Amino acid sequence: MMFKFDEFADNVAIICEDGESISYTELQSACDELSARIKTRSIIFNLCANEKGSLLGYVTFINAGIVPVMLDATLDKELLSALIESYSPDYLWVPQTQAEFFGDCEQVFVIWDYTLLKTPYTNVYPLHDELALLLTTSGSTGSPKFVRQSYTNIRANTESIVEYLQLESNERPITTMPMSYTYGLSIINSHLWVGASVILTQKTLMQKEFWQQFKDHGATSFGGVPYVYEMLDKLRFFRMDLPSLRAMTQAGGKLSPELHKKFAEYAIANNKKFIVMYGQTEATARMSYLPAEKSLEKYGSMGIAIPGGEFSLADVDGNEIIESDKVGELVYKGANVTLGYAQSGSDLLKGDERFGVLITGDMAKRDKDGFYYIVGRKKRFLKIFGSRVNLDETERLLNSAFTDIECACGGVDDRMTVFITNPELAQSIISFLVEKTGLNRIAFKVIHVEKIPRNEAGKILYSELNKIDV
């Protein structure tokens, strides 16, 4: 069993948007009711929202050996159907308001505004004993590529986070991201681990209700991807009076050094902590953190390896780089390195394919004091609003939807550029990408080119395209 709720009996586990408080005892008894209706070692899709039902589902499944696939409740239904087809889940756990949509499923049980649905599938794919959880690698594109996380992975990463953030039961984090996203989930894991109270909200930082809830329940911390910190800056966050706030964490992409410095200065001046971290779903969640006391001195850095983890840098030949300030590919070792990927149901029987070593695909350097800095990326993907978006996959999506055009995808984090040869299609392409990725249209820009530049072998010359993208 992962979570030991009985140790924290009367502590408040969850504070909902309507102000309702749920104790660990109440959470445990709801878990017992729900788990009694599901066969262990079955697979279930949890359509997540920051609501008590979604959280109840997650902890119940993890504790009872039921393997959840965490998906956003707003995921496009067509994409969802395709995922159901590739994984044949035994059950679905969905907001009650969506239950009607799944006509071929049987409604088994309703609790906390969520409905348990039995699908027509039963144990179609056997599951590996260590498999605990499946998470998407890119928020909302509906890609069937999932990260396979084990019970050991979750336990190791959670214990490490609890240790370096020094979490105790008096913490009250407020949610700022979906629990289907590994960073959001790690905040929930690490706080339920120590008997703290998680404030659940579907509201965003741009809403009065969010800040009201923050103040009413004395939120002590929140996490955010880079655009959240840009938003806070825009909101004149530095002038807000938030006496209950103790710590802010940042991950999900590289924050600009200017903003890193600004938040570090604010934190120091106001007796709060600002902790920049680095991670990947492939490492359960976290791999590094920059200790709060170094936040200003080392701004721009993603810090050092988390307790129990270890970093190294590899040169092009795979040899370890010993000297400082030399760029190489970042390699991580630790018990939180996940088992591997799954592309479809038949991969769920696979065991550990990484043996505790993750080649991150990120290029980094280490300074003379041992602090790491991300400087680039080996693979073609962008981080848009905290989610990974693969550029080659996006090109494939576009090519299959718009069959008679030539296109190429490039750009920078938080803004993808699509190069097309037919300018009339600009708006349709943006609308298509918005629909397929669930990202705000601000993330996409279209540039018209006469011709997509290619080398003799026919490979697209992205460096040429990026030069005209200013």
Add this chain to the structure above:
Amino acid sequence: MTNLQKYENAFIETLGIEQNQTTNLEYQAIPEWDSIGHMSLITALEDVFDIMMDTDDIIDFSSFEKGKELLKKYDVQI
């Protein structure tokens, strides 16, 4: 261009919507007006009217109509 046209244009351009969608539009009623869209919208309005909005007004800006009311505080009549 009247203030109303400038105000409408900010919505149309940053959210990528049609003019007939602006009437009675509310925050999060369409996918385009999420927190990211909101941030861009506020930036656009601040630029076009040359103002700097307070935190309380940015987070209270919950609809197309509400925004008109809030902008009065900054001497922008729509």
